[in-house]
Every structure is written in structure tokens, then in C-alpha cells.
Amino acid sequence: MSNVPEYAILKVGGREIKLPVVEGTEGEKAIDIAGLRKETGYVTLDPSFMNTAACFSKITFVDGEQGILRYRGIPIEELVKLGSFVKVAYLLVNGNLPTPEQSRKFSQLLNVNSLLHEDMRHFFDHFPQGAHPMHILSTMINALAAFYPNVDLRSMTEDIDTSTARLISIVRTMAAVAYKKSIGEPIVYPRHDLKYCANFLNMMFDSPVAPYSVRPEAERVLNILFILHADHEQNCSTTAIRTVGSAQVNLYATISAGMSALSGPLHGGANQEVIEMLKMIEADGNVKKYINMAKDKNSPFRLMGFGHRVYKTYDPRAAIIKKECHAFLQAMDIQDSLLEVAWEVEKAALEDEYFITRNLYPNVDFYTGILYRALGIPEDMFTVMFALARLPGWIAHWKEMIGGNTKIVRPRQIYIGKTLDQI
Numbered sequence: 001m002s003n004v005p006e007y008a009i010l011k012v013g014g015r016e017i018k019l020p021v022v023e024g025t026e027g028e029k030a031i032d033i034a035g036l037r038k039e040t041g042y043v044t045l046d047p048s049f050m051n052t053a054a055c056f057s058k059i060t061f062v063d064g065e066q067g068i069l070r071y072r073g074i075p076i077e078e079l080v081k082l083g084s085f086v087k088v089a090y091l092l093v094n095g096n097l098p099t100p101e102q103s104r105k106f107s108q109l110l111n112v113n114s115l116l117h118e119d120m121r122h123f124f125d126h127f128p129q130g131a132h133p134m135h136i137l138s139t140m141i142n143a144l145a146a147f148y149p150n151v152d153l154r155s156m157t158e159d160i161d162t163s164t165a166r167l168i169s170i171v172r173t174m175a176a177v178a179y180k181k182s183i184g185e186p187i188v189y190p191r192h193d194l195k196y197c198a199n200f201l202n203m204m205f206d207s208p209v210a211p212y213s214v215r216p217e218a219e220r221v222l223n224i225l226f227i228l229h230a231d232h233e234q235n236c237s238t239t240a241i242r243t244v245g246s247a248q249v250n251l252y253a254t255i256s257a258g259m260s261a262l263s264g265p266l267h268g269g270a271n272q273e274v275i276e277m278l279k280m281i282e283a284d285g286n287v288k289k290y291i292n293m294a295k296d297k298n299s300p301f302r303l304m305g306f307g308h309r310v311y312k313t314y315d316p317r318a319a320i321i322k323k324e325c326h327a328f329l330q331a332m333d334i335q336d337s338l339l340e341v342a343w344e345v346e347k348a349a350l351e352d353e354y355f356i357t358r359n360l361y362p363n364v365d366f367y368t369g370i371l372y373r374a375l376g377i378p379e380d381m382f383t384v385m386f387a388l389a390r391l392p393g394w395i396a397h398w399k400e401m402i403g404g405n406t407k408i409v410r411p412r413q414i415y416i417g418k419t420l421d422q423i
Ligand code: SDX
Pocket: 231, 232, 234, 235, 236, 265, 266, 267, 268, 270, 294, 295, 301, 302, 303, 304, 305, 306, 307, 308, 309, 310, 358, 360, 363, 364, 365
């Protein structure tokens, strides 16, 4: 970081103004336009905010050119070796990896907050068969505010640690309940003697007639998947969290908004779309045809799991997940022909001019579905898995936003509609 203040000189409307340049700890620079409209009457225009930083943040650093991802300064390659999603969730929300005492307290909070309110259980009886679990979850999370009303920002009588633990823990239970309901099986309660990921797998797959034992390899790979999805700076759903949260909406309704944004096929919904795409390519047997379709501007088809707004190189998360796919399927002695199809599609795309010149590489969603299938997770739960993992990231950004002097998010616009003399 340089000490000499830097400015941008803007000549507009017959005036020349100096705009301060701010620099982040990793050297990212931005022109601070907070005073622009007041000084010049002009605003800036940047649809989808492709060139606009919405805030300062200390939570996650992404370098899209180098393929770097760090949570609170720690590279994800180090964090996956830690192998504990709960510890990484604590790091994101609190800014440090937990001490043994902090770990004990957080695990205790997760445990005591893992049970779904018995009255909430009956909500699940009224969702139509086949309702997508993301819609169920976003509804149920919103309903939490009715059952735990003391997270309203103005009162905030409940400390954030409890609200955080409740969200991370209960939403995991809700996801498993939604799955059990969808297959007509009795729900399985969380157990105090199982850790976070093992508890989830047990709630998903244990049954009175077919007792399930959690394989350590499955618990390990689920921790890695959750760690890799836990945060990703100002992505679409996190921006929804910061926007809705800025109106001082309670935490649960804010998280519910993030859920809805994440369910989109261009965002968290892509992991489910990737598997559907790989199945289609496998059935057709012609990879080249789909590569060409993805390049054809007249075709709505896109190569799902490829491309990224920030990464213009291989998504570091995809690299780790691709490696884990091979190792996990081998360890569990599972064959999945879709993995070979995925390898073929990746090879063909990365050798193709269209993808090379646009810096389109596999993103976090390209291989995750292979692992979720190997874990026995049904496809319509893939985005739910992404959401469970992203909860600590969303909470961390909400906490950072309410902790600062954030004003309500209210961008400007350029009106191009009818004028008075045109009506
Ligand atoms: C996630 O933001 C985050 O951090 C998100 C995320 C997180 O952790 O929160 O990383 C998670 O959402 C990952 C992305 C999952 N979505 C998909 O895999 C859907 C497929 N990908 C694309 O739809 C697209 O790449 C996006 C949405 C991810 C990014 O789109 P951008 O940044 O708006 O890029 P663009 O549409 O402007 O594309 C630039 C060019 C265009 O071609 P030209 O106009 O230059 O000729 O690349 C082309 C696009 O048509 N392109 C693709 C493509 N992605 C971009 N062409 C074919 N297949 C694709 N997948």
C-alpha cells in the first residue's frame, strides 16, 4: 500500500474535480465517488455492478486473476486441511479460528439449537409433494422470526452467537426434515453425540428399518465441500443479504432473501443444472455438439458450471473438488460415469478458442454434483447443500454490515421513460 494519497481527476459538466482513491490491504484500488452527485450533479452507471465495490470488507479475499480465495486471510487450501466446517464457520463469523474453549461453547450452542420447534415440524405437512426444498427452506427460515422474535435488530436482546448457532444448526435440521418428508420417511432427530456434518448425514439417511452409520470418508468430504462453499465475498446472494439487511430487517428474513437469490440457476442453482447437463451429454454421447451449442449466440444453452464473474482462471474450489471426486469415489468404491463425462467436457472446453479467449473455466459448481451424488444427496437438494454451507458467510457479512455505519441500500437510476410532454 502506498502512503502518497492518489486522486482521480474528473472533468465533467465544465468542471474538474478530484476524487480520492482508496486502496485495500491486497492492493485493490477504487475511486471513491461518495461525493460525486453533490459536487457535480452526476451519478455513475454500472448495471449489475460489474465495476463497482459496494463496501469495505474484512471477511473474504478473492483474486480472480490468480485464482486465490482466503477467509479472514487464511487460504482455503489450508482451511480444507483443518477439515472442520464448524471451525471455519466460527472463523468467518467471529474473525478468528476458535480456541478450544470457544470451540466447546460454539459446539454446545450448535447442539442445543439443533432441534426444530415441534410446532414448526407441522409446517412441513402442508407443503405440496414435490415442492423444491429451496423454496421450503426459505419459507421456514422466514418463519423462524415468529418462533424466535428476539433477533429483531432494534431489540437484539439475543446475542448474535446464539442466533448464528441457531441458523447454522436448525437450518441443517430443516434440510434433512424436508428430505425425509419428500420421501415419506419418519424424520430423524439430531443427535448430541455426532458432529455437525455427521449429524446431517445421519438425519438424512438413518432409518428405523435400515440403520445408517456415517463413514469417516463421507464426513470428511462433506466438511470439505461445506468449507469451500462457506463464503465468496460480494456474490449475488450475499449482496441480497447486505441489501435486505440494510433496512434493519431481522436476521432470519435477511437470510431468507439470500436463500432465494442463491436458488437461481446462474448462481447456486447451477450445481443441479450441471448434473442435468452431464446426463444429457452422456445420453447424447456427443460432447462437441454441446460445446458448440454453448458457443452459439442463438442458443440459450450455456455450459453450466463454467465461467465466473470474478474468476478468470480455474476456480480454486473447483480444483480441490475435482481432486476429491476422484479420491472419494475410489475410497467408497463408487463408479459414476458422469465423472468421466465431466472430465471430457472440461478438456474439450479448455482446448476451445471460445472458452480460452473468454477465460471460461470450471467454477465451484462443475464437480460438486458428482460428490453429492456419491454421498447419496438427491439432485433437488444440491442447492440446499450450497445454502447450508453459505450460512456462516451470509451471517458474517450481515454482522459486518450492521456493525458499520451502513445506510439503507438505495442506488440511483437513469430515467429513460416518458416525459411530461410525451403523455
Ligand atoms: C456461483 O459470484 C460468485 O462468487 C458466485 C459463486 C459463489 O461462490 O457465490 O462463485 C457461485 O454462482 C458460480 C457460478 C455458477 N453459475 C454457472 O455455472 C452458470 C453458467 N455460468 C454463466 O452463466 C456465467 O459464467 C456466470 C453467470 C457465472 C457469469 O456471467 P458474467 O460474469 O455475467 O459473464 P457474461 O455473461 O458477461 O459472459 C462473458 C462472455 C459472454 O460471451 P460474449 O458476450 O463475450 O460473446 O462469456 C460467455 C458469455 O456468453 N459465457 C458463457 C458462459 N459463461 C459466460 N458461454 C457459454 N457458457 C457459459 N457458462
